[in-house]
Amino acid sequence: DIQMTQSxxxxxxxxxxxVTITCRASQSIGTWLAWNQQKPGKAPKLLIYKASSLESxxxxxxxxxxxxxxxxxxxxxxxxxxSATYYCQQYxxxxxxxxGTKVEVK
Amino acid sequence: xxxxxxxxxxxxxxxxxxxxxxxxxxxxxxxxxMSWVRQAPGKxxxxxxxxxxxxxxxxxxxxxxxxxxFTISRDDSKSIAYLQMNSLKTEDTAVYYCTxxxxxxxxxxxxxWGQGTLVTVSS
Numbered sequence: 001d002i003q004m005t006q007s008x009x010x011x012x013x014x015x016x017x018x019v020t021i022t023c024r025a026s027q028s029i030g031t032w033l034a035w036n037q038q039k040p041g042k043a044p045k046l047l048i049y050k051a052s053s054l055e056s057x058x059x060x061x062x063x064x065x066x067x068x069x070x071x072x073x074x075x076x077x078x079x080x081x082x083s084a085t086y087y088c089q090q091y092x093x094x095x096x097x098x099x100g101t102k103v104e105v106k
Numbered sequence: 107x108x109x110x111x112x113x114x115x116x117x118x119x120x121x122x123x124x125x126x127x128x129x130x131x132x133x134x135x136x137x138x139x140m141s142w143v144r145q146a147p148g149k150x151x152x153x154x155x156x157x158x159x160x161x162x163x164x165x166x167x168x169x170x171x172x173x174x175x176f177t178i179s180r181d182d183s184k185s186i187a188y189l190q191m192n193s194l195k196t197e198d199t200a201v202y203y204c205t206x207x208x209x210x211x212x213x214x215x216x217x218x219w220g221q222g223t224l225v226t227v228s229s
Contacts, residue, residue: 034215
């Protein structure tokens with residue numbers, strides 16, 4: 001099974017800050033990596049697929065990069081609405097999620 | 107617009123069974139792999155299993171934690187996917203989400219999610 005490890009587990013930042021979340025895969029997954037956003041009591045929402053492709057309707061302040069085993073999600077200018085938990089997800093072999101990163105906006 | 111609506115959750119005793127349904131609309135249901143993902147209270151997302159489309163054999167795969175106890179099926183005529191859960195354990199307590207693979211073939215993440223249905227396993 002492919003294991004996904006995210007860091008940090010939580011982060012707190014101010015409006016306008018640049019925020020980066022890291023996701024590591026236990027083996028190479030190419031660019032078959034997605035990022036999802038989940039707000040409390042809601043279903044996850046796809047933000048980015050194929051490591052760096054923005055899903056339709058997602059603000060351009062979100063971006064993704066990486067390949068192989070190391071990936072990052074960057075929010076270029078944090079907004080209050082970005083308060084959520086973010087999950088990476090590999091889909092190279094079935095689907096596996098990271099443990100999540102909770103982002104708090106101060 | 108794609109819509110996935112889960113139903114069938116509730117309180118069930120350990121060792122008993124429960125069947126969840128996922129009613130889909132807004133896309134050609136029979137063409138897509140459908141999957142279930144769960145989330146225990148306060149925890150992260152765990153993939154449970156999937157069923158391929160009939161074009162790809164309609165076969166299923168499951169996570170090790172549920173293999174042999176859970177069964178996924180589909181009724182393409184009604185656009186419904188099912189999750190039959192047997193021999194339930196307290197650790198199966200979670201919100202169960204129905205999800206749709208983002209493409210008909212190839213590598214895709216889940217691009218649509220239902221609102222989820224809560225399953226509580228407790229005596």
